[in-house]
Amino acid sequence: MQLNHAQRELTVKIVYYGPGLSGKTTNLQMVHQRTSPEVRGRLLTVETHDDRTLFFDLLPVFFSTANGFKVKVKLFTVPGQVIHNATRRIVLQGADAVAFIADSRRSAAQENNAYWKNLQENMRENNLDPAQTPIIIQYNKRDLPDTKTDAEIEETRKKGKEPVVGAIAIRGVGVLETLFAVLQSAYRSLEARASLSKAIGLTEKEFLTQVFANIDVTGTELEKVLPQRAPQGAKP
Amino acid sequence: MRQGESVLQRRISLSEMLDTESFTEVVKGFVELYRVGIKVFDDKGGKIADIKIGNGDFCGYVFSFPEGRRRCTATVGRVKDGPLGLSHGARLPVLEPDQVPHAKGMLTVPCFTGLRYLIVPILWEGDTLGRVVFGPFFPDDLRDFAPKTLTEISEGFDVGNAKSLVEKVRRAPEGTIARVMLHFGQLLQTMLFGGQKMFLTSQLHIEATLDSNRELEERNKRLEDANTKLKELDRLKSAFLATVSHELRTPLTSIIGYSEMLAEGLAGALNGEQLDYVRTIMEKGETLLKLISSILDISQIEAGKVRLNFEPMDALELINSSVSSLKPQTAKKGVVLEAKLPPRMAMVTGDRDRLRQVIVNLLTNAVKFTPKGGKVSVTLTEIQQQPDLNSPGYRILVEDSGVGIPADQFDKIFHSFYQVDSSSTREYGGAGLGLAIVKSFVEGHGGVVRVASEMGKGSRFTLVLPVTPGSQQQVLITPPVTHVGPADDRF
Numbered sequence A: 001m002q003l004n005h006a007q008r009e010l011t012v013k014i015v016y017y018g019p020g021l022s023g024k025t026t027n028l029q030m031v032h033q034r035t036s037p038e039v040r041g042r043l044l045t046v047e048t049h050d051d052r053t054l055f056f057d058l059l060p061v062f063f064s065t066a067n068g069f070k071v072k073v074k075l076f077t078v079p080g081q082v083i084h085n086a087t088r089r090i091v092l093q094g095a096d097a098v099a100f101i102a103d104s105r106r107s108a109a110q111e112n113n114a115y116w117k118n119l120q121e122n123m124r125e126n127n128l129d130p131a132q133t134p135i136i137i138q139y140n141k142r143d144l145p146d147t148k149t150d151a152e153i154e155e156t157r158k159k160g161k162e163p164v165v166g167a168i169a170i171r172g173v174g175v176l177e178t179l180f181a182v183l184q185s186a187y188r189s190l191e192a193r194a195s196l197s198k199a200i201g202l203t204e205k206e207f208l209t210q211v212f213a214n215i216d217v218t219g220t221e222l223e224k225v226l227p228q229r230a231p232q233g234a235k236p
Numbered sequence B: 001m002r003q004g005e006s007v008l009q010r011r012i013s014l015s016e017m018l019d020t021e022s023f024t025e026v027v028k029g030f031v032e033l034y035r036v037g038i039k040v041f042d043d044k045g046g047k048i049a050d051i052k053i054g055n056g057d058f059c060g061y062v063f064s065f066p067e068g069r070r071r072c073t074a075t076v077g078r079v080k081d082g083p084l085g086l087s088h089g090a091r092l093p094v095l096e097p098d099q100v101p102h103a104k105g106m107l108t109v110p111c112f113t114g115l116r117y118l119i120v121p122i123l124w125e126g127d128t129l130g131r132v133v134f135g136p137f138f139p140d141d142l143r144d145f146a147p148k149t150l151t152e153i154s155e156g157f158d159v160g161n162a163k164s165l166v167e168k169v170r171r172a173p174e175g176t177i178a179r180v181m182l183h184f185g186q187l188l189q190t191m192l193f194g195g196q197k198m199f200l201t202s203q204l205h206i207e208a209t210l211d212s213n214r215e216l217e218e219r220n221k222r223l224e225d226a227n228t229k230l231k232e233l234d235r236l237k238s239a240f241l242a243t244v245s246h247e248l249r250t251p252l253t254s255i256i257g258y259s260e261m262l263a264e265g266l267a268g269a270l271n272g273e274q275l276d277y278v279r280t281i282m283e284k285g286e287t288l289l290k291l292i293s294s295i296l297d298i299s300q301i302e303a304g305k306v307r308l309n310f311e312p313m314d315a316l317e318l319i320n321s322s323v324s325s326l327k328p329q330t331a332k333k334g335v336v337l338e339a340k341l342p343p344r345m346a347m348v349t350g351d352r353d354r355l356r357q358v359i360v361n362l363l364t365n366a367v368k369f370t371p372k373g374g375k376v377s378v379t380l381t382e383i384q385q386q387p388d389l390n391s392p393g394y395r396i397l398v399e400d401s402g403v404g405i406p407a408d409q410f411d412k413i414f415h416s417f418y419q420v421d422s423s424s425t426r427e428y429g430g431a432g433l434g435l436a437i438v439k440s441f442v443e444g445h446g447g448v449v450r451v452a453s454e455m456g457k458g459s460r461f462t463l464v465l466p467v468t469p470g471s472q473q474q475v476l477i478t479p480p481v482t483h484v485g486p487a488d489d490r491f
Helices: A024-034 A082-092 A106-125 A150-158 A175-194 A204-213 B020-034 B056-063 B066-081 B097-102 B159-166 B174-263 B272-302 B315-333 B352-368 B422-428 B434-444
Strands: A002-004 A009-017 A044-047 A053-064 A070-077 A097-103 A135-140 A164-166 B038-042 B047-051 B107-110 B116-124 B127-139 B311-313 B336-340 B348-350 B375-380 B384-386 B391-400 B448-454 B458-466
Touching: A009 A024, A009 A082, A009 A175, A024 A044, A024 A053, A024 A070, A024 A097, A024 A135, A024 A175, A044 B174, A053 A082, A053 A204, A053 B174, A070 A204, A082 A106, A082 B174, A097 A106, A097 A175, A135 A150, A135 A175, A150 A164, A164 A175, A175 A204, B020 B038, B020 B047, B020 B174, B038 B066, B056 B066, B056 B159, B066 B107, B066 B116, B066 B127, B097 B174, B116 B174, B127 B174, B174 B272, B272 B434, B311 B315, B311 B352, B315 B336, B315 B352, B315 B375, B315 B391, B348 B352, B352 B375, B352 B391, B352 B434, B352 B458, B434 B448, B434 B458
Parallel strands: A009 A070, A009 A097, A097 A135, A135 A164, B336 B375
Antiparallel strands: A002 A009, A044 A053, A053 A070, B038 B047, B038 B127, B107 B116, B116 B127, B311 B348, B375 B391, B384 B391, B391 B458, B448 B458
């Protein structure tokens, strides 16, 4: 988090982490598609010729609070390929919360574990306290054969404290739910650390409502959570 | 631990996102096409581009009057540094309905001369990175030029002159200039996006490279530390072996000495059985002494404590004396040992005792691994140019018809304590030190040792030795070199 009182600006950084080809960029593309252009920047992606992320993807989303504070949420992805570890470490710097995108297929368990460990290592290298940097796990590719059953995923969830969200990112399923979960936990951790509600008068409700005010949540679980409003913004 | 803040963590300025030179070219093109001046400032008022057109003479004339200069400076200040809001004389531009949604933050600032400026903030991800200023232009709706605010600056102000000078200023409706400005704004956004992408990625590439480097350096440091520790342990091991083997040798010499005295009957005659036992004690004691001596040798070599004594020596005598010391063993085992020597040979330089030890070691090995009825030979060649050494030298070949050595083991057999397979230790005895000692001594002479072998048919060890070792001084033998170290670097 970067809080600039002089410029009345708060920047929250969310990092999508995970093994190569687990769907990090797809998540960002889906968020981009469903977000109204007025409140987001362009989606910056740098890919190799075979669609692998070379450095990172970046999607900024911004709004102003009722108190006139400017809030920027920067969504980053890391490159998944093993050789880009230094880049992953740099992108992770200063993250307020992490969405760990795992591939649900049984065959991917080993990769998921390796990148989970890699995430812990790089968090340590960046001085990120795991107790203060929440992680959300997204089990992506729920539609593919060989995917873990709900019961198996439930087993995984029980092993740790991280919330788990199922997703089929390529179809937009679970993407906004993941974003919601990761932003909510980021807010709660920042509130515990820096009392945002006192410091800048930003409540969790305002934070989440404002971000999602310009995101089309039609057909997602979030319709039940967020206040009813007329659909707006870009169509999926 | 990673150090320093990444470029991703800070705000990027307009000048970092734009390549000033090519951006100026684009602005120039626009200015020439639409005949209206364009200035671009960053959020700190720094000038990124400034291309004027048409208004120079007119503004110069106005500027030549003190009051004109004062008013002009105030207007330019308003345009450049003033608030991007509807205050300080700024108003909303007159736009056509289709332009309104895109004209985010566009302002009109009138000049006291009657000309006009349009300002638009450069918005990027919700931030204002700077502003673009269009103008001055001559608005179509300006009917009565020159206005009072201009003519009043001086009594000497020549309206006729001003009118002719202002002719060169672009005349257009405000909406037209606004349209050009929106077009320019779109282009600028595209350039910013490309520029940001390039800037961030190139910076990130540098950061990642530096960080990988830092990681490698840390890893190297850890390896170096581990290596230093291992070397120290190795040195301690050698020192320990040297001490222990020395301490073992002293009492062992007494055991052998007293057994000898017993065997010679100095303490009274022994019966046949007693004599047998005592001789066995002597024999085993000798074996043990040889083993301990080898350990002492190798530990001293490894501790870097061995010096070679180079002096003139007779190679023929060297071979002959080595062969004769092996005679009892060959006779006992039933192996034929022959020496093939040139009829005569000039004196060479070397450490006779160490070279004798080398040949005895090789012959002992050859006999040990050759079954009964087999054959062992040692050959001495005449002195001739040796390509291996690039100097004149001679060769000593030790060949046997024994069990042989697998090709993949040729390197390893010269390592301390190595044996081709550990079962051979039980079968043939020895500590696996003989060849390590051979290699060290031969290399201490500036020579090379090579092995060739065929399983089940026998082995051949070739020593290539120079007539005169490179250094006439005593050479300190360092541990057998198993890798190329930095000492071999040219620079």
